[in-house]
Amino acid sequence: xxxxxxxxxxxxxxxxGEKIRYGRTDKKYCCExxxxxxxxxxxxxxxxxxxxVLSQLSSNYSLxxxxxxxxxxxxPLSDIVSMGFAPGIVTSYARVGKHDExxxxxxxYRMTATKLYSMFKIQNVSLNLHADIDSE
Numbered sequence: 001x002x003x004x005x006x007x008x009x010x011x012x013x014x015x016x017g018e019k020i021r022y023g024r025t026d027k028k029y030c031c032e033x034x035x036x037x038x039x040x041x042x043x044x045x046x047x048x049x050x051x052x053v054l055s056q057l058s059s060n061y062s063l064x065x066x067x068x069x070x071x072x073x074x075x076p077l078s079d080i081v082s083m084g085f086a087p088g089i090v091t092s093y094a095r096v097g098k099h100d101e102x103x104x105x106x107x108x109y110r111m112t113a114t115k116l117y118s119m120f121k122i123q124n125v126s127l128n129l130h131a132d133i134d135s136e
Contacts, residue, residue: 014038056089057104064107067119074117087111 010019011027015034020027029035063085067075081087092103099110099118109119 015041053089056086057091059084060086060089060104061107064104064109064116064119065121067116068107068121073119074115075119076115077111077113080116 010021011025012019013030013034014028015038016030018030020030029038063080063083067080077087090102091105092108094101094103101108101110103109106122107119108122109116111117
């Protein structure tokens with residue numbers, strides 16, 4: 001009876017791509033430094049993404065506040081987008097009747113393909129986080 005030898009593919013390090021020549025068959029990194037650098041890179045990418053989203057939310061909020069302070073409750077979408085507004089970055093969404101209502105923190109608005117309208121700021125918003133935690 002002749003045995004066939006199973007060929008094992010040599011795994012490669014997820015960080016540097018070097019072949020892993022020793023250790024367990026499911027080993028992912030060639031050394032501890034590669035493991036740490038790879039995991040640090042993943043965490044850095046996650047932090048960068050969160051920072052960009054928060055920055056865009058801040059920009060959206062400033063633009064919406066400016067429109068509200070001018071006394072208007074609607075604005076052409078093309079105008080506000082040209083100022084840097086990102087329509088896809090919101091903090092809340094709700095279907096109200098036939099309309100979609102979006103929110104950026106305490107500012108609510110409705111949006112069509114051509115304009116933002118029915119903008120208003122929620123009054124008396126208080127951050128009482130302790131009450132929310134105590135009720136759980």
